[in-house]
Amino acid sequence: MTKIPVPGQSVRGSKSGSPIMAMFDLLGRRWAMGVLWTLSEQGPLSFRGLQDACETISPGVLNSRIKELRAAGFVALGEDGYHVTALGSDVYEALLPLSKVSKVWAERLADLEKPHKAQTG
């Protein structure tokens, strides 16, 4: 299996394994944030339920991301399926500002697209 980034050990962007770079290494993989987000908002979910909720994720990738998120302690498997841990919930909440910015971003792009004539400066 692929190496799971851990703070304190060499990760992408930091040989000394700075926490934020380890976090980026972990979350900067396809679907990682999407899985955590989806599970936080819609969990607990079964493997297949999570797969469906993600719309287009393949089981192999989902399995990899789950393993990594579990190893990191962000996600756990309980009686009623996968769910985020307390720490995982903290990560989710840390992503909320990003959601806010993403909306600003979307609006800005929409503004650039709509008025093909003039522009507010």
Place this chain on the structure above:
Amino acid sequence: MTKIPVPGQSVRGSKSGSPIMAMFDLLGRRWAMGVLWTLSEQGPLSFRGLQDACETISPGVLNSRIKELRAAGFVALGEDGYHVTALGSDVYEALLPLSKVSKVWAERLADLEKPHKAQTG
């Protein structure tokens, strides 16, 4: 070149292109957050300066990430090199809580490693 995710268009995790999923698609690529982070903290930087600051990124990947971040409007190239835009700075600030959590995460892991005898619980 690889497709650049845009809110409103089909992206990983959302066929309708929800802003947060578009953001995850954009930032959930190898080095994307690391590049934005490094540039925010140490910028403006030249291409090679940014490459050095990232420690181990290859020019091909850096070039891809820069293209994507520029297309998204998070990064721009000025007289004195690459720098984050106002929007890019917003994204950076939205990542700050993640940095905080990453430290908690690192501490938790350190606590689990250190005491090989007993454990508080």
Place this chain on the structure above:
DNA sequence: ATAGCTCGCTACTAAATTGATAGCACATTA
């Protein structure tokens, strides 16, 4: 003007990751 520097960036190949699909072993239910 020719050598040496840095600049942004491209080309090329190999390795790793991701995507897509099929299906396994187990448990539950009917």
Place this chain on the structure above:
DNA sequence: TAATGTGCTATCAATTTAGTAGCGAGCTAT
């Protein structure tokens, strides 16, 4: 017994990333 649902694994193609070399332009010193 058969059908369904569970968490996954296997396989293979497609895409992405890594690693390294180097281009063409510009600037500087000789």
